[in-house]
Amino acid sequence: MDAKDTPAHHTGEVTLRNRIVQAATAITSTNGWSSVTMGLLAETIGVSRQTIYNEIGSKHQLAEEVVFTELQHFLALVDGAFQSHPDDLVAALRTACRDVLVRSAESPLIHAIVSTSHGARHELLPLLTTQSATLIDTAKSVLQNRISPMTRPLAEKELATATDVLVRTILSHVMQPSASPDETADNMAWLARQLLA
Structure with a gap:
């Protein structure tokens, strides 16, 4: 996905696009991604199928919107953690x-994405795994901006490498937890x- 195609999530306004993504998320969380159709979305929201296509594009583009909207919720938690610990990098992380x-353990959407049922593994899962480059880059950018002022002096490449390790490790635990959230x-x-302190 090119930068120009990256879904926009910078507005708090409930737009038609927001409503479509929210409806798709709700359907996926309950019945799986394979149950999401443009016709069902149109019926749920009260617009025409063509309106859905005009606003979103393809179902793959809708999948990206759903995943990146969920990512924004996670990044808001990261921001909140750093605001709560402005002088303690390790505590913030x-x-x-x-x-x-x-949140990932409690999220019906994440459960639906990682589930092998409802065909979710074949459609949404790649956006968190094999096709996750844009998602990882977005998360790395946010985390690196938070870490940079708080860490010991590091070369840009070293900081980028450390951030990459942290983001990929956390994502792997979101996808396949190996311990409790506290232990992890x-x-x-x-x-x-x-790496940093």
Whole structure:
């Protein structure tokens, strides 16, 4: 996905696009992504199918919108963690990791994405795995901007590498948890301390 095609999530206004994405998210969370059709979305929102196509484009573009809208919720948790710990990088990262993992564990959408049922594995999952470059780049940019003023002096390449490791590790735990959110957050805090503190 080119930069010009990256879904926009900078407005709090409930636009038609927002309503379409919210409806698609709700249907996916309940019945799986394969249940999402332009016709069902049109019926749910009260507009024509052509209006859905005109606003969103293809179903693949809708999938990107759904995933990137969910990403914004996670990035808001990261921002909140750093605002809560403005002078403690490791504590901020630990809180961010824990909050992200708690939300992912409770998210019906994430559960639907990683589930092998409803055909979700074949359509939404790649956006978090094999086709996740844009998602990872977005998360890395946000995290790196937060980390940079708080860490010891690092070359730009070193900071980018450390951020890449943190983002990919957290994403792997979102997709396949191996411990409780608290335990994983403690492990991530240790890793951040080695890399950055």
